[in-house]
Amino acid sequence: MKYIRGISVKNYRVLRDISIGTITFSPKQNTENPLPFRSGDPLTPLTVVIGRNGYGKSTLYDAFGFIGDCLRSNTEYACTLRGGFDNIVSNGQNKQENSKLEFQILYDDILYTLCIASDKYNIPYVYAETLSHINSAFNTSVSMNFFVSCGEGKVVSPETDSVSDIKLADPRRLVLSTLGNLNQFPDIVKFRQFLENWYLSYFKPDAARATPLSGSQRRLASNGNNLANVIRYWENEHNARLNQLIDEVIKPILGITRIETKTTEDGRLLLRFFETDNNRPFYVSQMSDGTLKLVAYMLLLDDPDPPPFICFEEPENGLYHRLLGIFIDEIRKRCISSGGSQFFITTHQPYLVDALKPEEVWILEKNADGFASVRRASEDTIVRNMAAEGIPLGALWFSEYLDNFDQNNL
Ligand SMILES: Nc1ncnc2c1ncn2[C@@H]1O[C@H](COP(=O)(O)OP(=O)(O)OP(=O)(O)O)[C@@H](O)[C@H]1O
Numbered sequence: 001m002k003y004i005r006g007i008s009v010k011n012y013r014v015l016r017d018i019s020i021g022t023i024t025f026s027p028k029q030n031t032e033n034p035l036p037f038r039s040g041d042p043l044t045p046l047t048v049v050i051g052r053n054g055y056g057k058s059t060l061y062d063a064f065g066f067i068g069d070c071l072r073s074n075t076e077y078a079c080t081l082r083g084g085f086d087n088i089v090s091n092g093q094n095k096q097e098n099s100k101l102e103f104q105i106l107y108d109d110i111l112y113t114l115c116i117a118s119d120k121y122n123i124p125y126v127y128a129e130t131l132s133h134i135n136s137a138f139n140t141s142v143s144m145n146f147f148v149s150c151g152e153g154k155v156v157s158p159e160t161d162s163v164s165d166i167k168l169a170d171p172r173r174l175v176l177s178t179l180g181n182l183n184q185f186p187d188i189v190k191f192r193q194f195l196e197n198w199y200l201s202y203f204k205p206d207a208a209r210a211t212p213l214s215g216s217q218r219r220l221a222s223n224g225n226n227l228a229n230v231i232r233y234w235e236n237e238h239n240a241r242l243n244q245l246i247d248e249v250i251k252p253i254l255g256i257t258r259i260e261t262k263t264t265e266d267g268r269l270l271l272r273f274f275e276t277d278n279n280r281p282f283y284v285s286q287m288s289d290g291t292l293k294l295v296a297y298m299l300l301l302d303d304p305d306p307p308p309f310i311c312f313e314e315p316e317n318g319l320y321h322r323l324l325g326i327f328i329d330e331i332r333k334r335c336i337s338s339g340g341s342q343f344f345i346t347t348h349q350p351y352l353v354d355a356l357k358p359e360e361v362w363i364l365e366k367n368a369d370g371f372a373s374v375r376r377a378s379e380d381t382i383v384r385n386m387a388a389e390g391i392p393l394g395a396l397w398f399s400e401y402l403d404n405f406d407q408n409n410l
């Protein structure tokens with residue numbers, strides 16, 4: 001089972017230096033064993049981050065989106081979307097020396113690192129980028145796929161095991177997007193596809209109320225504005241599965257017995273919902289925010305070929321608190337351990353945290369220097385023991401065992 005074992009982020013806004021799960025460290029130069037070493041237990045298939053306002057939850061979430069934007073377009077575009085490089089880089093960093101954004105992703109035995117700096121014209125570019133395979137026993141061997149530093153580097157051709165020089169024509173584009181599009185580098189292609197398929201939800205009920213142009217679409221847009229197209233796709237391709245999802249999950253919790261699309265005269269798709277014992281449909285414009293959100297989320301979760309990494313930011317917004325445990329149960333059924341996806345969630349809701357295990361929960365805090373740090377709930381022996389005795393984690397959070405809410409410190 002391949003999954004993200006760890007992620008680290010450096011100099012990204014309030015996240016000056018944080019990591020979750022297993023990450024690797026470069027050895028100091030001139031050491032006897034110049035191989036990376038690792039630290040930390042791997043992430044679980046479901047990772048949930050909590051923390052007070054302004055402690056970096058959305059920033060971490062956005063860091064995932066940032067990497068995706070760099071990959072799909074380029075570093076300059078990804079920074080511009082976020083107000084420019086200087087706005088993103090952690091405050092107080094020496095602009096010349098230290099102002100580099102750094103990311104590390106350990107996915108199974110694949111280690112990907114990306115470092116972005118800005119040039120003298122303030123254009124963000126790929127300062128360094130590497131992809132390598134680390135022997136799962138670690139500390140034993142590392143095989144490089146490619147590395148690039150300041151526009152130049154090397155790539156290993158898997159067929160011949162030969163090493164070739166590479167030189168970037170556009171330093172704003174990731175090597176991963178370029179080499180990851182060439183069939184002679186199948187491992188790089190696979191990793192590029194994996195990263196490109198990450199799904200970050202920014203669901204907006206009003207966007208989902210749109211009546212889009214007719215046509216079926218497989219993947220839900222991040223704001224949900226193609227919900228009707230996705231339902232049309234399910235009607236065409238997975239009708240039995242759609243009915244099963246409605247009967248087993250959507251009907252018991254939302255009371256909806258049928259969902260269907262209808263093409264309007266002007267070629268748009270109208271989404272209609274039928275409620276229990278009622279043959280009169282409700283149109284998408286009439287449906288509640290929470291209903292639309294849960295239907296959209298369930299379609300995403302139940303996709304026969306789901307995104308490998310799915311991120312939800314504060315999914316509790318608009319959902320009845322008692323549904324959160326059910327939502328987490330549905331996620332668990334579709335986790336990577338059951339052949340599904342890996343999940344990342346940020347939340348403020350103890351009811352959601354009630355359904356979690358200590359090793360799944362990460363707590364963001366802010367240090368005296370104003371930057372975030374993160375720790376795993378399972379690192380705390382008291383929390384671990386109390387959870388083992390059956391005390392729900394949300395209740396522990398409420399009782400300030402997870403984080404300490406010091407009002408005098410506000
Ligand atoms: N360039 C930067 N350098 C350092 N800190 C920054 C930078 N940009 C923003 N911040 C800090 O990060 C905070 C925003 O963090 P973020 O939005 O991730 O918090 P959050 O945990 O999602 O909060 P909420 O629960 O309110 O949504 C800002 O309030 C500010 O303190």
Ligand SMILES: [Mg+2]
Pocket residue numbers: 057058059
């Ligand atoms: Mg936030």
